[in-house]
Amino acid sequence: MALVLTHLGRERRGLTQDAKTKPIHATKAARAQMKSHPAARHVEMKRRLSEDREYHFQRGPLSLMRPAVFFDRDGVLNEDDGYAFDPDKIRWVEGAQQAVKAVNDAGYFVFVVTNQSGVARGFYEERHVRKLHEWMSRELAIVGAHIDAFEFCPHHPDGLIERYRVLCNCRKPQPGMIRALLERYPVDIDSSFLIGDKQSDVAAAQAAGIAAHLFDGSNLHAFIAPLLKDRPLHRVQPHSVRVDGG
Ligand SMILES: [Mg+2]
Numbered sequence: 001m002a003l004v005l006t007h008l009g010r011e012r013r014g015l016t017q018d019a020k021t022k023p024i025h026a027t028k029a030a031r032a033q034m035k036s037h038p039a040a041r042h043v044e045m046k047r048r049l050s051e052d053r054e055y056h057f058q059r060g061p062l063s064l065m066r067p068a069v070f071f072d073r074d075g076v077l078n079e080d081d082g083y084a085f086d087p088d089k090i091r092w093v094e095g096a097q098q099a100v101k102a103v104n105d106a107g108y109f110v111f112v113v114t115n116q117s118g119v120a121r122g123f124y125e126e127r128h129v130r131k132l133h134e135w136m137s138r139e140l141a142i143v144g145a146h147i148d149a150f151e152f153c154p155h156h157p158d159g160l161i162e163r164y165r166v167l168c169n170c171r172k173p174q175p176g177m178i179r180a181l182l183e184r185y186p187v188d189i190d191s192s193f194l195i196g197d198k199q200s201d202v203a204a205a206q207a208a209g210i211a212a213h214l215f216d217g218s219n220l221h222a223f224i225a226p227l228l229k230d231r232p233l234h235r236v237q238p239h240s241v242r243v244d245g246g
């Protein structure tokens with residue numbers, strides 16, 4: 001955490017330049033201020049984390065940055081049988097688990113971004129979506145694969161359930177879910193991509209500045225293998241790079 005935060009807004013706090021090559025030293029005035037208001041400094045840093053993301057992630061320690069693969073869920077990881085939420089009825093797409101493992105092994109983050117309007121429509125509840133994702137994680141663990149984060153959008157503008165009946169910015173083709181993940185993880189955007197099975201997936205990725213590929217529905221591992229660039233330098237412990245304080 002300290003390593004990350006030293007690079008945030010250093011000019012504003014009166015820190016001297018050139019953090020890339022030299023350790024950062026606070027000026028006398030800044031040291032005095034931090035000493036007298038340590039709590040205030042922490043709050044200020046948290047507030048600045050989001051707006052300074054670009055500055056931090058681009059100029060921060062390179063070892064923190066990793067590319068990511070954003071997977072759509074239904075029709076990419078599992079067969080799209082329509083509003084699936086029961087693990088007993090889930091069928092993995094051929095090569096899906098091996099695909100996630102390959103992405104893990106290549107040093108990328110693995111994220112899932114999925115529209116779940118079945119929640120707004122009253123077909124199932126958010127807890128069912130979470131339970132299914134936990135089940136998927138357990139299944140993946142058996143083959144040594146893992147997903148770093150799931151994001152789902154429970155909304156729909158025509159939903160039955162009132163609190164989910166909204167025009168949100170997370171339902172694809174809006175980029176809200178991807179953007180939320182980019183806020184929380186140090187993602188190397190230029191080397192990242194999304195795999196979807198619909199045009200709305202591609203549109204969401206493009207709106208977030210991420211490359212996208214339309215999955216042809218065959219074998220996901222075979223599809224993704226040529227798209228991955230091995231990044232052995234980036235094989236760090238997946239949880240050591242979180243910057244949202246857990
Ligand atoms: Mg889909």
Ligand SMILES: [Zn+2]
Pocket residue numbers: 153154155168169170171
């Ligand atoms: Zn939404």
